[in-house]
Amino acid sequence: MTGPLLAIDGLSARLRKPLLRPLLRSVSLDVKAGEVHGLVGESGAGKSTIGKAVLGILPRAIEICGGAIHFAGEDLLRLPPRRLDAILGDEIALIPQDPMTALNPSRRIGDQLTDGLRLKRGMRGAALHAKAVELLADVQIPEPEAVLKRYPHEISGGMRQRILIAAAFSLDPKLIIADEPTTALDVTVQKEVLRLIRRMQAAHGTGVVFVTHDLGVVAQICDRLTVLYGGMVVEQGETATILASPAHAYTRALLAATPRHDRAGSGMTPIPPAVTAALTAEVAGYGMEPAAHG
Structure with missing residues (x-):
């Protein structure tokens, strides 16, 4: 281009x-x-x-x-x-300012992280889960399998912001x-x-x-x-x-x-x-x- x-x-x-x-x-x-x-x-x-x-x-x-x-x-x-x-x-993707308000407190991290992949790429099942783990590893979050099952209030502010960064890059914008x-x-x-x-x-x-x-x-x-x-x-x-x-x-x-x-x-x-x-x-x-x- x-x-x-x-x-x-x-x-x-x-x-x-x-x-x-x-x-x-x-x-x-x-x-x-x-x-x-x-x-x-x-x-x-x-x-x-x-x-x-x-x-x-x-x-x-x-x-x-x-x-x-x-x-x-x-x-x-x-x-x-x-x-x-x-x-x-x-x-075009967004990394918002406040991760606590950007993330839905009633949904698990894994579900929110993969919204774009489901809606835009049609990913499901094991492939979607593997991609979610990969995304968390990319932003250096330890124990990604466990983090995917947690809610936003159960992780730190810095970790929440890393989740939003991973979500923004998930579709390779x-x-x-x-x-x-x-x-x-x-x-x-x-x-x-x-x-x-x-x-x-x-x-x-x-x-x-x-x-x-x-x-x-x-x-x-x-x-x-x-x-x-x-x-x-x-x-x-x-x-x-x-x-x-x-x-x-x-x-x-x-x-x-x-x-x-x-x-x-x-x-x-x-x-x-x-x-x-x-x-x-x-x-x-x-x-x-x-x-x-x-």
């Missing part, structure tokens, strides 16, 4: 009438096959809104009012429902939307999960859109980066380049606001009001104030 795996072109979204409040303001970005592309910004920047737009799971209160989302050459916003259903969950998948984890488990996602996506050649507010996470896993504010793209480029020499004042302010544990005396520096005031004025050029939806 030539060209990017995912190409978002001028995507705009807003709350439906009567408010008509903009949430995304002509967002454009692309994701190559086999790369991790980070979406970073404060709460309300529009990161999760972009991910949900790609997945076709925006709340009914939000409507797309402009732009295109091309995946493998097809515009997801203009596909017939049957073709869209065939793509979503199969070629071309693209995964990872919506802040380490937010609910402690620092040690977070590092393990980031390494796991990176290893899995490299092994499968999967493109990943990684939604986060944490530039420390971005530095560990993302190849390229889009910085957002108020539903608007502020800066884009190679992660190493942006982190080493950010071009925009807002990106520099975000970096300064990130505590550095490797530097003695490093603390949290608030984003200067002048920076946010300038961005608010720029966002207003699109018609309204920054959105309160991330």
Whole structure:
């Protein structure tokens, strides 16, 4: 395939009438096959809104009012429902933020892990069970046979997140939307999960859109980066380049606001009001104030 795996072109979204409040303001970005592309910004920047737009799971209160989302050459916003259903969950998958709410507490791990394989691949019986064991082994879960029989509350948070990662990769998708998948984890488990996602996506050649507010996470896993504010793209480029020499004042302010544990005396520096005031004025050029939806 030539060209990017995912190409978002001028995507705009807003709350439906009567408010008509903009949430995304002509967002454009692309994701190559086999790369991790980070979406970073404060709460309300529009990161999760972009991910949900790609997945076709925006709340009914939000409507797309402009732009295109091309995946493998097809515009997801203009596909017939049957073709869209065939793509979503199969070629495009999701790693959600909170594994405790994403997993059904009344169903065993094995049943939930294999939902996609049953629905999309028609797998049953011994073949399905063997695949489930293989998936848990891939995400380094010990005693997979026993874990498949357990309920979500019977395993740790880190293990639950690994289950969701295994489920996302179970159908070997071309693209995964990872919506802040380490937010609910402690620092040690977070590092393990980031390494796991990176290893899995490299092994499968999967493109990943990684939604986060944490530039420390971005530095560990993302190849390229889009910085957002108020539903608007502020800066884009190679992660190493942006982190080493950010071009925009807002990106520099975000970096300064990130505590550095490797530097003695490093603390949290608030984003200067002048920076946010300038961005608010720029966002207003699109018609309204920054959105309160991330």
